[in-house]
Amino acid sequence: MTTDEKPTMIEFKDVHKYYGDYHALRGINGTIRAGEFFSLLGPSGCGKTTLLRTIAGFEDISSGVIMIDGKDMASVPANARPTNMVFQSYAIFPHMSVAENVGFGLRKDPRSKEEKARAVAEALEMVGLKGYGGRAAHALSGGQRQRVALARALILKPKVLLLDEPLSALDKKMREHMQIELIKLQRQVGITFILVTHDQEEALVMSDRIAVMFEGEIAQLADPETLYRRPNSKKVADFIGTMNFIPCEIVSETGDKVTVDAKGLGRVDLDVAQAPPARGEAPVVGLRPETLTLLYPGQTTSERTTEGVIDEVIYFGDMTYYDVYLGGTDVEVRLSMRNVPGRPVLEVGTKVEVTWSPSALVLFR
C-alpha cells in the first residue's frame, strides 16, 4: 500500500469521552494519514459520530490527546480548526442563495469581492453545480444540497474534510453515484477525507482504510481487503459482509500452523496468519459465501470438497444464494453463485458437492 509512506495527519492518543456516566469513547488510539480516504464504520451508538465531532471540535474530550497536523487540538475551538464538515442534514442555510452558502466561510477572507465570487464559481464547478449560484438553497434536490455542502466545506481548503453519513439521506442509485463522485473528488483535491458510515459496503467501496468501531472502541483498523478477508474477530467478520461460522476443535498448534477439525469440513491445516489472537471464545472457523462453490456435474476441482444438501434457494437475479447442510451434519452454510449461462438454478433438496479452499478460512477462538 502506498499510503504507508504518507505522513500522519491526525493522531489519537488514548481518547476518552464521557457523557455523564456514559462512556462513549473508550481509549481511542490510531493515526489517519494525510491524503487518505478514511472511514469510521460501526453500528449506531458505537461512538463513530462522537469521534468525528471531537475532531471537528464540536465535542470536548474527557481525556487523551487529538493531534491534527502535529498540533494538539485541546485548546483550539471548532472555528479555528483546519477541518470542515459535511453534515448529515447538509445544514444548508435556508435563507441564503447557493452562492451565499458556498461563500459563507469566505466572509473574513481579505480577498476582493470579485476574487471571492470566482472562488465560489470554481467550487461550484468542481462539485458539478456550475451556474447554480443564484438559486435559492431550499429549491435544491437532496443530491444537489449535498454538493453545495461539499463545495462550502472545500472552498476553505481544509486539511481534513469530515463527512457525517453524507449519503444516508439519498436513494440507492444516487448514493452509489455519489460514492464514486466522492472518491474522484478526494483524489482530485488530495485532502484527507474522514467518512462516518454504518454502511459496510459504502466503507469498503470508498475507503483507503477503515476503523471498525464497537461500543466506543476501535475493533480493527485496516484496509478494506484485510478487513474483509482477515477480520480479527467474529464481531468484525459478522459486521462486514456475511460470514459462515462453523464450530471446530483445535487439534494441534505449532509455531506457524494450526490444525483444526471443523464440523462438516473435516481436518484443516491453517496458516498462523489465518488465526487472529485468541479471545477465549468457543473456536469457530469463518468462511465467506463466495469462497464456497457448488460443483456442477462434469466439473472437477483440485480444492477440497464436501457433500451437502440444498436447504434454501434465494434468487437475486445476478446471484443465487444457497443454504446448504454440510456432510450430513446440522451445520448450514450460505454460499453464493453467480448466475451465468449454462448454470441452472438448483432446487431445494438437491444433493450437491461443495468445494472450498483452506486458505479462505479464518479461525476465531
Add this chain to the structure above:
Amino acid sequence: MSKAPILKTFTLLYLAFLYAPILLLPIFAFNDSKVVAFPLQGLTLQWFRELFADQNLQIALKNSLIIALSVSTLSTILGIFAARSSVRYKWKGKGPVLGLIMLPLVLPEMIAAMALLVVLLSLGIQLSLFTIILGQVLICTPFAVAILTSAFQSLDRSLEEASMDLGETQMSTFRLIVLPLVMPGILASFLITFTISFDEFIIANFLGSGKPVLSVYIFGQFRFPAKVPAMLALGTILVVFSICLLAIAEYFRRRGIARTGGKDSGGFL
C-alpha cells in the same frame, strides 16, 4: 349542507355570534343618532370628529401605545433569552424556572395585579406608566416564550455548528444564522404581546392610578350614553387597524416561509 347539517348550522351560528357584534361597530359609528338602536337614522361623520377633538382620548391613546410598544419589545427580548436558553442549553433547575416563567399564563391576572400593587405601594414606588409596563411584561412574557420556543425548536442545530465550522464565532453565528431564521417567530411574538398589552384592562387599572390608558378610558366613557357612538367609531378604527396589522404580519410570515422553503402549516389568514 348535504352532510351533518347540524354541525354546519352550529358553525355558522357560532361565527355569527363571534363577528356580528363587531360588524355592528361600523354601522352605528356612521349612524346619525345618539341612540344605538335600529332603525338607522342616516349617515354622519360626527362621531369621528368628536373623537379627534377629544384631548383625553389622545392622551390615553398615546399612553397605550407607549405601554404596548415597551411591553411587546421587552417581553419579546426576554422571550428570546428564555426560549433560546430552554431549547439550546442544559442547566440545573431549568424545569422549575421555566414553569415559573410560564405560570402567569394560568394565574388569574387579578391576583398578579393585586399582589404587585401591594408590593409596589409598600416599597413606596409611585404608580406610573412604568409600573403598568412592569406588570404587563409579567403576563406577556409567557406568550412570547411559548411562541419563540417553537421558533427556536424548529431550528436545526447543525446549522449553527456549520457556521462555527466555517469560522464564525457564537455571536456572529447568532446574528447571521439564528436571528434571521427565527425572525418570523420574533415578529409573531411582537404582534401578539402588543395586542395583549394594548387591550389589557386589569393591570392597567390597578397599577396606573390616574394615568388613563385606552382600555380604561373606553370603559369609563360607556357610563355616558352620549359618548357611546363615539366609542363605536373608535372601535371601528381599531378593527381596521387590527386587520391591517394582521395582514402585514401574514405577509411577512408567508414571505419568510417562501424564502426558507418551508411548508405552510397555516397562519392567521
